[in-house]
Amino acid sequence: xxxxxxxxxxxxxxxxxxxxxxxxxxxxxxxxxxxxxxxxxxxxxxxxxxxxxxxxxxxxxxxxxxxxxxxxxxxxxxxxxxxxxxxxxxxxxxxxxxxxxxxxxxxxx
Numbered sequence: 001x002x003x004x005x006x007x008x009x010x011x012x013x014x015x016x017x018x019x020x021x022x023x024x025x026x027x028x029x030x031x032x033x034x035x036x037x038x039x040x041x042x043x044x045x046x047x048x049x050x051x052x053x054x055x056x057x058x059x060x061x062x063x064x065x066x067x068x069x070x071x072x073x074x075x076x077x078x079x080x081x082x083x084x085x086x087x088x089x090x091x092x093x094x095x096x097x098x099x100x101x102x103x104x105x106x107x108x109x
Contacts, residue, residue, distance in 0.1 A: 028068040028075055028103050033083075036060040043068075044106040049098055056090040066091060068103070075100050 029043030031050075036057050041050055045068075053066070064081010077095050079088045 031066040046106045052094045060087045
């Protein structure tokens with residue numbers, strides 16, 4: 001019984017770890033936002049883009065994370081937390097000005 005359980009659980013666990021690794025490798029950058037200010041940046045985000053995103057977030061009470069992932073030839077950003085639709089749209093507009101190739105060429109932070 002234990003051997004059968006081990007033979008089933010091990011492949012499922014390995015598959016879960018593989019999926020987690022694949023999903024993490026697709027993330028371009030993650031920005032942590034607290035009360036409308038950028039608190040932390042991880043990943044491939046050019047310094048100039050950080051400044052422009054900071055301007056887009058000014059005046060909002062946004063708190064959460066902005067996660068950028070490649071989608072086709074562009075980068076898509078998802079907001080996890082308390083972001084208004086207007087704030088997310090401003091962030092998307094700013095991110096849309098940066099080519100995906102530039103984001104991928106930026107060294108990780």
